[in-house]
Amino acid sequence: MSDCTKTVNCPICNRSFENTEIEEHVNKCLFLNSCEKSNSKRQGQQLLSPNEKRKKVEKLTALPPNLKSSQSQKISTNENIKIPLSESLRPKSLDQIVGQKQSFGTDSMLRSMLEQNKIPNMILWGPPGCGKTSLANVISNICKKQNNLKFVKLSATTSGINDVKEIVKIAKNDAQFKNQTILFMDEIHRFNKLQQDTFLPHVENGTITLIGATTENPSFSLNNALLSRCRVVVMDKLTTEDVMVILKKAVEYNEAKLINTKETVNKSDEPDQTIPRYLIEEASLQWLAEMCDGDARVALSALELALNARDPGSDVHLNGPAVLTHDDIKDGIKRSHVVYDKHGEEHYNTISAIQKCIRAGDDNAALYWTARAMHGGEDPLYIARRFVRMACEDIGLADQSALVEAVACFQGCHQIGMPECDVLLAQCAVRLARAPKSREVYNALKRCQQSLKETKGPLPPVPLHLRNAPTKLMKQIGYGSGYNLLSKEESGLTYLPAGVEGDYFQKEYEGD
Incomplete structure (x- = not known):
């Protein structure tokens, strides 16, 4: 009988299979354990005792060399899977x-x-x-x-x-x-x-x-x-103290010790089993807790990376523990941005904070939130567009040059982009915060819009004397009839439609 048709007994269920099929069947027996459960239901066959199971597993050594090597490789691969520190x-x-x-x-x-x-x-x-x-x-x-x-x-x-x-x-x-x-x-x-x-x-x-x-x-x-x-x-973002508690648990889990300064362990004074694998500067751990922005997973991943890079292996009792310094921890985390979602809630929260600080005249806070938005990767043109809006909504007629400068800031950001335009945004934020404030026009616009929403029936037509009359027919109908170039006080004309003549939208109400 050739090698390709040679039958081999399964070491788990003791059934015979061809050499080409035995590997697939053994995998099912090992990992699914299905054969033992199904065999127990068969007539005249009993469950194997633990000793018998162990003996059958040991028969793996009797398998063909190619099957034995592949099977052992799969088992060793599963055993070598490393669970992350955060998990x-x-x-x-x-x-x-x-x-x-x-x-x-x-x-x-x-x-x-x-x-x-x-x-x-x-x-x-x-x-x-x-x-x-x-x-x-x-x-x-x-x-x-x-x-x-x-x-x-x-x-x-x-x-x-x-x-x-x-x-x-x-x-x-x-x-x-x-x-x-x-x-x-x-x-x-x-x-x-x-x-x-x-x-x-x-x-x-x-x-x-x-x-x-x-x-x-x-x-x-x-x-x-x-x-x-x-x-x-x-669930709130973790505080620095919370992250520090988690990091200290990780230090203990990895057989490490916190120190205040660089120091070594004297092997002659202490028994070998008390020598830690790592010495970590407590100030470095504190720095990591502060820089991870409340994300415990980021902090643990950075610490794990630093530990793996300095792992002393089996030589800890000969060469002493590995010392993790501030530079080692710093290499494990590269903080180039804060947690900021340019399309999510943080995006709207930050821009709201900028406007409210400008409205309140707090130039220092306005500068901070503007810098934080840029640090998080916000589109500078979006910030500049909001500044143009603020120049009209919150400053308005109190300082009309603010709108000119906000538009200039937007054009400058559009032309030079980041990172050069960062100072343009910073200057505009401080300029708008320091400017006098007037919401007269904005409030008048809101009252006018509210009046249009509350109008019952069709909107009143444009008065004839205010209509344009480019054709002869329109003039005959009365378009533009009676219009003159005099001011409102001298012309004797009304400039609001019928039913709205007495409304004055720019009137300032208490609380506006």
Whole structure:
């Protein structure tokens, strides 16, 4: 019999297969463990004892060399998968959550419900790295301790509507046995509002309990009907102290030690097992906590990168621990921008702050928010356009040259672009903030618009004497009849349509 048709016994189920088929079958036996479960149901065959299972696994050495090498390579590959530091340090209980005291503090309602194993429909809204997925991990652990709770995690970046429908189908079957399915949908804002409708009937009838996580404002990115069925939990950006607590846990997890200055460990004075693998300057760790902008994932990733770069390996007891300095930590994080979404809520929040500071005459604050918008990558032409608007809306007739300078700033930004136009925007922000303010024209415009909205029936026509009369027929009808070039006080004419003659839109009312 040739090698290609030679049969080999499976080391797991002891069945015979050809040499070309045995590898695929062994993979199924090892990772799915399906053969043992199916064989136990066969007539006259019993489950293998642990010793027998071990002996059969050891028969892998009797496989052909090509199968043995490929199988061992797959097993070693799985064992060598390295879990990121941010994933390894995820909290497993509510007490291990850092920050978010307002939402999940000791006396909060949500914490009380979770401690009672009552999980409501909720949308977790917060910036990246604030703990949304970590909270989901805690809820997952709560579900594992309960026989009637099942936790399923999906991400809108990799899953679609068909995946959700499949989860719902299984959840309906589980509900018949009084089992509740908790569905965690990460990045739920990636589903459009039509796709979000898929959740509505199943959340409504209790088939699933939905927990969504999003970095976008739910008011804009999520369906209103879905929001009415879920509680929105606002998770704040982590403070520097919160990030420092997390980093210290990472230091302990990696067998490191915090020091105030560069120092080494005397191997003769201390036993080998007390020598840390790393020495990290506490000031450097504090700097990292301040620079990560409240994103714990960024801080942990930067620390992990620095640790891997200075890993002493197995020589820590011979050469001493590795010392991580400020430069090592700094290389792990390159902060070129702050958290800023040019098309999201932060975009509108920042430009609103600029206008309100200019309106209040705080030139220092106006300069700060303008610089922060530019630092976050905001389009300079957008800022300049807003300055043109502010020059009319907030300054107006009190300083008419402000509009000229704002338009000049816009044209200058359009011609030279960034980074040269940054000083143009800064100067215009300070100039507008220091200018005298008058909202007379803006308020008059709003009153005029309100009058047009409240007009009942058709709008009044233009008076005949104000109409243009380019043709003979129009003149005969009376277009332009009686018009003169005199001023309003001398002409004896009215310049507003019938029914609006007595309205004075530029009248200043209290509170305008």
